[in-house]
Amino acid sequence: MTTIHPTPSGTRDVLPDEMREVHAIAEAMRGVFAARGYGEIHTPALEYEQVLIRGDPAAADPAYKLFDEQGNVLVLRSDMTIPIARVVSTRYATAQPPLRFCYVAHAYRSVRPQRGQDREMLQAGIELVGEPAPGGTAEALAVLCEALDAIGLAGYRVGLGDASLYPALLDAHGVPAAARAAILHELVTRDFVGLEREIERLRLGAEATDALVGVPQRRGGAEVLDAAGAAAAGLRAVLAALPAAVAGRVIFDLGLARSLAYYTGAVFEVYDAALGAPLGGGGRYDDLLGRFGRGLPAAGWALNVERLHIALVGERRGEKL
Amino acid sequence: MSGLNGLTLAVPRGALMRQTLDLLDRLGVSTDAVRSNERRLLFGDAGIVTMRPSDVPTYVEAGAADIGITGKDVLAEQFERAVYELLDLRFGPCVMVVASTAGDDRLDEALRRLGVMRVATKYPRVAARHFERTGRQAEIVEVKGSVELAPLTGLAEGIVDLTATGTTLRENGLVVREEILASTARLIANPVAHKLKAAALDDLVGRMREAIARA
Numbered sequence: 001m002t003t004i005h006p007t008p009s010g011t012r013d014v015l016p017d018e019m020r021e022v023h024a025i026a027e028a029m030r031g032v033f034a035a036r037g038y039g040e041i042h043t044p045a046l047e048y049e050q051v052l053i054r055g056d057p058a059a060a061d062p063a064y065k066l067f068d069e070q071g072n073v074l075v076l077r078s079d080m081t082i083p084i085a086r087v088v089s090t091r092y093a094t095a096q097p098p099l100r101f102c103y104v105a106h107a108y109r110s111v112r113p114q115r116g117q118d119r120e121m122l123q124a125g126i127e128l129v130g131e132p133a134p135g136g137t138a139e140a141l142a143v144l145c146e147a148l149d150a151i152g153l154a155g156y157r158v159g160l161g162d163a164s165l166y167p168a169l170l171d172a173h174g175v176p177a178a179a180r181a182a183i184l185h186e187l188v189t190r191d192f193v194g195l196e197r198e199i200e201r202l203r204l205g206a207e208a209t210d211a212l213v214g215v216p217q218r219r220g221g222a223e224v225l226d227a228a229g230a231a232a233a234g235l236r237a238v239l240a241a242l243p244a245a246v247a248g249r250v251i252f253d254l255g256l257a258r259s260l261a262y263y264t265g266a267v268f269e270v271y272d273a274a275l276g277a278p279l280g281g282g283g284r285y286d287d288l289l290g291r292f293g294r295g296l297p298a299a300g301w302a303l304n305v306e307r308l309h310i311a312l313v314g315e316r317r318g319e320k321l
Numbered sequence: 322m323s324g325l326n327g328l329t330l331a332v333p334r335g336a337l338m339r340q341t342l343d344l345l346d347r348l349g350v351s352t353d354a355v356r357s358n359e360r361r362l363l364f365g366d367a368g369i370v371t372m373r374p375s376d377v378p379t380y381v382e383a384g385a386a387d388i389g390i391t392g393k394d395v396l397a398e399q400f401e402r403a404v405y406e407l408l409d410l411r412f413g414p415c416v417m418v419v420a421s422t423a424g425d426d427r428l429d430e431a432l433r434r435l436g437v438m439r440v441a442t443k444y445p446r447v448a449a450r451h452f453e454r455t456g457r458q459a460e461i462v463e464v465k466g467s468v469e470l471a472p473l474t475g476l477a478e479g480i481v482d483l484t485a486t487g488t489t490l491r492e493n494g495l496v497v498r499e500e501i502l503a504s505t506a507r508l509i510a511n512p513v514a515h516k517l518k519a520a521a522l523d524d525l526v527g528r529m530r531e532a533i534a535r536a
Contacts, residue, residue, distance in 0.1 A: 159516050190405040193507060219519045251516050271513045276384020277403065278513065 097130020161256025216255030274314030
């Protein structure tokens, strides 16, 4: 009789058949990274809690904490961006920017185990340090599309928004600081009914209400940028710097809000009709490296390799959302 | 564009079903097959799948349905679901309340004398968050049906449940002590469909908005 010894929920063993296919995806992406001059780096899965908190206070709530022999609190990294910010300030303190890094590494989060979602996930991504917007953002997006093309994903689209767009809109319409946390909460939790309720509560008049409720729901081609006026200047500049093939993949999304707090400019997510959840994403974080002592603008992204695999299998089977 | 614009809609069976189908009729979606077929679940031609209201966020989050209709009560209980909440459809109004047997409030007494109150509910997470936010210790007892029975049999001192008219509460000798949240039917969307099918979705939401305003 077989004896079953379980692994923790949300984790699993990867056996050779699957591993071959995952490896092919990672290798195709590594090929693009190398051709674009990105150097692969490895950082420890365990970090001091203090280091991650410095990068993002929300990172103080990682899923897995443990103590070392001296009683220091260690955490399993929840992404690669903050560890690479630490590496840049520590190991590249005087190096001439721009710096280009890539990785294929595991990150750890507490999630509800479901299709394509795990406690331990394999991420492949890049960090481009010292190249400001819009050129750096455009390069990151171009490498993203090249990597997706290289693994053979056909139907992907890139949702592109700007973390500074909605705050700029709130400024422009004189929304008081005290009301903003509740408004941004509704936006991040994707609740447009709640967003409308919070905006209407402020009694700003029809024009401001329409803009604050309507603009974050706009998504589509470059024409949606007109709705946001001056607040979309950053996105227009990125669009102008994008190669045509990349621009053709972009869906502008004026309400795109990623849950990580360190994004300062462009943010993006990757979608494919074969999967009901984003395949990954990224954005600009121009303030993050300064918190570690080397204030350089930066942008990056990470794709979930297991989700890429599911989407590839789905596309080949002809599955459509 | 007409009908559901090629989108797949998760329709809740139960209390919200009739008004959901009435709304779809006003949008030009043929619901005859759904109405005449109690047991069939999938209506591929119309783009409709039917299910329990509490399963709607599950199907929509996974992308098995592009959009769905369910109560705010369900969304509040499953708050971590990655779905867009697009529209308040305004039908199916009800209130999530704390209730206990009429007369002296047994919940208060339990909290004062025993330090903790036992509350039976089908909405354990909404209930737990409500008592946590209001600084009271509560032991949440999850039940699957007829919550009103719990305080009558001594399983719990009170309940957290949904009430539309208050009739069931009254008939079981219960009175409302607190209101937690007001609920109506909501339109939700899968986050990927929300981007990839933006035009179809926005057109449908616009027509739904008009239909509701006219009703």
